[in-house]
Amino acid sequence: xxxxxxxxxxxxxxxxxxxxxxxxxxxxxxxxxxxxxxxxxxxxxxxxxxxxxxxxxxxxxxxxxxxxxxx
Numbered sequence: 001x002x003x004x005x006x007x008x009x010x011x012x013x014x015x016x017x018x019x020x021x022x023x024x025x026x027x028x029x030x031x032x033x034x035x036x037x038x039x040x041x042x043x044x045x046x047x048x049x050x051x052x053x054x055x056x057x058x059x060x061x062x063x064x065x066x067x068x069x070x071x
Contacts, residue, residue: 001046001049001050001071002064002068003042003043003046004028004043004046004047004050005050005061005064005067006064008061011028011029011047012028012029013025013026013027013028013029014026014027014028014029016029017029024051026055026058027050027051027058028047028050028051029047030044030047030048030051031044057070057071
Protein backbone atom coordinates (compact mmCIF):
# COMPACT_ATOMS: atom_id res chain seq x y z
CA UNK A 1 0.00 0.00 0.00
CA UNK A 2 2.86 2.34 0.70
CA UNK A 3 3.89 1.97 -2.96
CA UNK A 4 0.75 3.79 -4.05
CA UNK A 5 0.94 6.37 -1.25
CA UNK A 6 4.56 7.18 -2.15
CA UNK A 7 3.65 7.52 -5.85
CA UNK A 8 0.26 9.26 -5.72
CA UNK A 9 1.22 11.62 -8.51
CA UNK A 10 1.20 8.65 -10.92
CA UNK A 11 -2.43 7.76 -10.18
CA UNK A 12 -5.70 9.49 -11.05
CA UNK A 13 -8.73 9.96 -8.85
CA UNK A 14 -12.23 9.53 -10.15
CA UNK A 15 -12.83 13.27 -9.96
CA UNK A 16 -10.02 13.96 -12.45
CA UNK A 17 -11.70 11.73 -15.05
CA UNK A 18 -15.17 13.23 -14.90
CA UNK A 19 -16.82 16.21 -13.27
CA UNK A 20 -19.83 14.36 -11.86
CA UNK A 21 -20.07 14.77 -8.10
CA UNK A 22 -20.28 11.18 -6.79
CA UNK A 23 -19.55 9.63 -3.43
CA UNK A 24 -16.51 7.85 -4.89
CA UNK A 25 -14.95 10.96 -6.42
CA UNK A 26 -11.94 10.92 -4.06
CA UNK A 27 -11.06 7.29 -4.64
CA UNK A 28 -8.28 6.24 -6.95
CA UNK A 29 -9.36 5.19 -10.43
CA UNK A 30 -8.95 1.51 -11.25
CA UNK A 31 -8.67 0.49 -14.87
CA UNK A 32 -10.96 -2.28 -16.08
CA UNK A 33 -8.76 -5.22 -16.96
CA UNK A 34 -9.51 -8.85 -17.65
CA UNK A 35 -6.04 -10.34 -17.30
CA UNK A 36 -5.58 -12.11 -13.99
CA UNK A 37 -1.84 -11.39 -13.93
CA UNK A 38 -2.58 -7.64 -13.93
CA UNK A 39 -5.37 -7.95 -11.35
CA UNK A 40 -2.96 -9.73 -8.99
CA UNK A 41 -0.22 -7.17 -9.60
CA UNK A 42 0.99 -4.70 -7.01
CA UNK A 43 -0.51 -1.57 -8.52
CA UNK A 44 -4.01 -2.92 -9.15
CA UNK A 45 -4.22 -4.72 -5.78
CA UNK A 46 -2.99 -1.72 -3.80
CA UNK A 47 -5.47 0.63 -5.45
CA UNK A 48 -8.22 -1.84 -4.61
CA UNK A 49 -7.11 -2.00 -0.96
CA UNK A 50 -6.74 1.77 -0.58
CA UNK A 51 -10.20 2.34 -2.04
CA UNK A 52 -11.66 -0.10 0.49
CA UNK A 53 -10.26 1.85 3.46
CA UNK A 54 -12.64 3.97 5.55
CA UNK A 55 -12.56 7.63 4.53
CA UNK A 56 -10.97 8.85 7.79
CA UNK A 57 -7.90 6.69 7.09
CA UNK A 58 -7.90 7.48 3.39
CA UNK A 59 -7.58 11.21 4.00
CA UNK A 60 -4.33 10.60 5.93
CA UNK A 61 -2.61 9.71 2.65
CA UNK A 62 -0.78 13.05 2.54
CA UNK A 63 0.82 12.42 5.94
CA UNK A 64 2.75 9.18 5.40
CA UNK A 65 3.81 8.58 9.00
CA UNK A 66 0.25 8.95 10.35
CA UNK A 67 -1.05 6.76 7.53
CA UNK A 68 1.33 3.95 8.53
CA UNK A 69 0.27 4.19 12.17
CA UNK A 70 -3.43 4.21 11.23
CA UNK A 71 -3.02 1.01 9.24
